[in-house]
Amino acid sequence: MMKAAYTALFLIGTTALWSCGHAQREVAIPVEDTIPVTLLSLRQLDADEIIEATGVFTTDDETVLGFKNGGVIQQIYVKEGDPVRKGQRLASVQATEIDTRAGQVNVGLEKAERDYQRAQKLYRDSVATLEQLQNARSAWELAKRDVDAVQYNQQQLHIISPVSGFVLARLANQGQVVGPGTPVLQVNGAGMHSWMLKVGVSDSQWAKIQKGDAAEIETDALPGQKLQAIVSKKLEAMDPQSGTFTIYLDLKTPPSGKLATGVFGKSRISVGKAANNTSPQASWELPYEALVDADGNQAYVFVTRDGKRATKQAVKLGSIGQQSVMVLSGLENIDGVIVAGSPYLTEGSLIRVKP
Incomplete structure (x- = not known):
């Protein structure tokens, strides 16, 4: 009888403890923080927003030309506005220095060739070692490479037109000393390649304009015409001279009339409206x-x-x-x-x- 009573009390206590612990664990569950x-x-x-911007016409093949090695300009054969043909010689630099260098490397090549031939004979007679023969051959190979380099530089004494078009600017004069790559002439293939309008916009306008947006261009050079264009390129840096960001608008079709580089144009860019889609994005x-x-x-x-x-x-x-x-x-x-x-x-x- 007493044993049954103790057993009952033990079960009741265990149940109570389990209940308290269970309740305590339920209270400890954290609530998700906000x-x-x-x-x-x-x-x-505004998908219908129109941004107006002005700029000048140019072509996609406008190029600034200079000499590879520099020197004293001997002759410039063209003037601003002159038509040019692809492959035409436009300017030359004096060849005195490069001709002197060519003479030096040719003498060096002759000596290296004689040394190599002598080393071959001595090696066959077991007088020269294999290493001496190999060194003589290496010197001969290097001398030939020097001659090739000088001959290439002799071909770079002239500026050759890369396109058929017009001379836009003459940036140097005869007798002037120019360094490698110094701009001497600026040419383009006007009438041969695609025309584009180069405009400047503010930073906020630049952020809104997307590549592929449609644009309409007017110019006094082509009165009464509205040229359809498309935003083809956005430069990622500000132009330090103008303080604006440059946008290029490519003409979708050739103009029905003559244009010239530098002609002023006014554009209306439809923000978010693709050139091949009438619905704005x-x-x-x-x-x-x-x-x-x-x-x-x-x-x-x-x-x-x-x-x-x-x-x-x-x-x-x-x-x-x-x-x-x-x-x-x-x-x-x-x-x-x-x-x-x-x-x-x-x-x-x-x-x-x-x-």
């Missing part, structure tokens, strides 16, 4: 802090639809600026993107939006 974040309200860039501008897991033109951002939980959203990137990046798709029907606190977030994280 992460404070900053939300950037999205504003889709949406875009948004985001700071770099908003991006996570970026790879090429693909990236992710964290957004929130209810202000309580974070959602990872895939986006497609466009042009990249110094402080921000353009997003071309993925943010449709989304009001805000998380720009501070995103490194601590995962899919579904609880968030608290800071004011």
Whole structure:
């Protein structure tokens, strides 16, 4: 009887202890923390925005020419505005120094050849060693390479036109001493290759304009014509002389009239409107802090639809600026993107939006 009573008391105590411990463990389960974040309200860039920019016409084969080795200019055979043919000699530099060098290397080659022939005879007679024969042959090979190099430099005493076109500028004069690569002439193949308008825009305009955007160009040189063009290139650095960013607009079709390099033109660039598409493309501008897991033109951002939980959203990137990046798709029907606190977030994280 007493044994049964003790057994009952033991079971009751064990059950009570288990219940207390279980209850204690339930209370200790941590509650997920909310992460404070900053939300950037999205504003889709005006897809119908028109940016007006002015510039000058040029061609895609405009080239600045100079001498490979420099020296004293002996003769410049063309003037500004002269037509030129591909392969035509445009300028020459004095050959005194290079001719003297050619004489030296030719004498050196003759000596090296004699030494090599003598070493061959001595080696056959077992007077010279194999190493001496090999050294003589190496000296002869080096002398031949020196002659080849001088002969090549003798061919570079002249500036030869790479295109058929016109001389745009004469940047040096006869008798002037120029260094290797110093600009002497500027030429282009006007009328032979594609025309483009080179315009300058501000940094904010540069960030909005995308490669492939459509543009319309007018110039007084072709009155009444509206030339259709496309944004073909955006330079990634500011022009230190003008303080603007350079954009190149390629003409889609040749103009029905004559153009010249340097002719002034006015352009109207349709932001977000592709040249082969009549419907404008949406875009948004985001700071770099908003991006996570970026790879090429693909990236992710964290957004929130209810202000309580974070959602990872895939986006497609466009042009990249110094402080921000353009997003071309993925943010449709989304009001805000998380720009501070995103490194601590995962899919579904609880968030608290800071004011």
